[in-house]
Amino acid sequence: GQQVMQIPQYQHVQEGEDFTTYCNSSTTLSNIQWYKQRPGGHPVFLIQLVKSGEVKKQKRLTFQFGEAKKNSSLHITATQTTDVGTYFCAGRQGGKLIFGQGTELSVKP
Amino acid sequence: KAGVTQTPRYLIKTRGQQVTLSCSPISGHRSVSWYQQTPGQGLQFLFEYFSETQRNKGNFPGRFSGRQFSNSRSEMNVSTLELGDSALYLCASSLARGVSYVTGELFFGEGSRLTVL
Numbered sequence: 001g002q003q004v005m006q007i008p009q010y011q012h013v014q015e016g017e018d019f020t021t022y023c024n025s026s027t028t029l030s031n032i033q034w035y036k037q038r039p040g041g042h043p044v045f046l047i048q049l050v051k052s053g054e055v056k057k058q059k060r061l062t063f064q065f066g067e068a069k070k071n072s073s074l075h076i077t078a079t080q081t082t083d084v085g086t087y088f089c090a091g092r093q094g095g096k097l098i099f100g101q102g103t104e105l106s107v108k109p
Numbered sequence: 110k111a112g113v114t115q116t117p118r119y120l121i122k123t124r125g126q127q128v129t130l131s132c133s134p135i136s137g138h139r140s141v142s143w144y145q146q147t148p149g150q151g152l153q154f155l156f157e158y159f160s161e162t163q164r165n166k167g168n169f170p171g172r173f174s175g176r177q178f179s180n181s182r183s184e185m186n187v188s189t190l191e192l193g194d195s196a197l198y199l200c201a202s203s204l205a206r207g208v209s210y211v212t213g214e215l216f217f218g219e220g221s222r223l224t225v226l
Contacts, residue, residue, distance in 0.1 A: 042199060045214040096165045099152040
């Protein structure tokens, strides 16, 4: 079936360390979106990537969309305690927006 | 501008009962999607509605149904509840651009947390 795989499931880092989460699809995606869900909260949209090989930055966050439009990554430089939460990728396949399982990030001060 | 509103926020049901959850999208948003979130499964796509029509459906049994009204408000219903239906049910709305119903970013509500005993 349609799946978007995301790894790792959990990541524990020391404040100041970098963090990366990866997203892979077995099929080509129309676009990829990234969301952040704080503990006890709801997913909040971060960014959308549409073009093959696209790279976008938001302050310490760097988002990439693969050349084949089947994979994506989110990299956070020098994590802060405010980065804590679960990061989800979501790929549009055949009109449906399918979410990855998410990567839960914890940051130790 | 008010966000996506979901009611009720919390509810407890017993096996075999049915439940109806409501979602009011952001004003002007015509597309509404529903997701089930559980700790082990992440966000699972239930269905998407646009202009009162179901545009996409996930892989859930027929016990899960939904509808959208002319004012874009949406409801989802789960009949014959099972223990495994305990989850956070999230509704999300989005703008639909042009004649295509393919939508952009989703704006999520706070969710309805269902516990089935």
